Amino acid sequence: MNVSKFFMSQKGKVVSKGLVTHKISRAYSKNMYLLPVPKDKITEFGFDISPAHVGNLLNSIDFYVPKDTPIFAAAEGKVIKLLDSSRSKGNTVEYWDxxxxxxxxxxxxxxxxxxxLRYxxxxVRIxxxxxxxxxxxxxxxxxxxENPHLHFQVNRYVSKDDFVTVKARFANFIDVYKKHKR
Ligand SMILES: [Zn+2]
Known part of the structure; x- marks a missing residue:
């Protein structure tokens, strides 16, 4: 696959749907977080291994883990959004939501x-x-x-509905952003 072409076309489409903005941040999170998956289940991880991590999703991290791996709350908080009724997957932007x-x-x-997450x-509940x-x-x-993984991002809200992703600071894991540089 031509990654740069894929990157451009996906980015263009996503931007037109208003889901990714050009706002970016290089800041680290204010909170400390726990790893959202068991460390021994991770086969690969990184913030720069997905062409979808662009714009305000720049600092997202993909953790490659087998299907049915438990996912942990990275910190205490309140559930504000969720979806668990989807059975669909695909590697085009039509599957974004x-x-x-x-x-x-x-x-x-x-x-x-x-x-x-799996179907x-x-x-948890709202x-x-x-x-x-x-x-x-x-x-x-x-x-x-394409392949089973957990996409994880830390959002910092700049207004009620708008956010940028920031770099996740982990209490029990390495600085992911130093593993790969871009
Ligand atoms: Zn991702």
Missing amino acids: KGNFIEIMHSKKESTHYEH KGVK CQKVKAGEVIGFSGNTGFT
């Missing part, structure tokens, strides 16, 4: 977003309060994806 996901709001205007793989490290769901391969 077909990924099962959870978003949890934390302090300091930061939230964490967990994407590509019916969400184990407005539920969760503790750091609590199992919130199970990984899968739904949405805009």
Whole structure:
């Protein structure tokens, strides 16, 4: 696959749907987070291994783990959005909003977003309060994806509906952004 061409066309389409903005941040998160998957299940990870991590999604991290891996809340917070009814997957942008996901709001205007969960793989409800490290769901391969993985991002809200991703600071893992540089 021609990655740069894919990158350009996907980016163009996504921008036109208003899902990715050109706002970027190079800042680290204000909160400290826990790894959202068991360390020993990770086969590959990185923030710069997906062509979809552009614009305001720049600092997202993909953790390659097998399907049905438990997903942990990265910090305490309140569930604000979720989807778990999707059975669809594909590697075109039409599948962008077909990924099962959870978003949890934390302090300091930061939230964490967990994407590509399995069908019916969400184990929390809207407005539920969760503790750091609590199992919130199970990984899968739904949405805009090729192989099973967890897409993880830390959002910092700049207004009610608008955010940038920031670099996740982990209490129990390496600085992912130093593993690869771009
Ligand atoms: Zn991703």
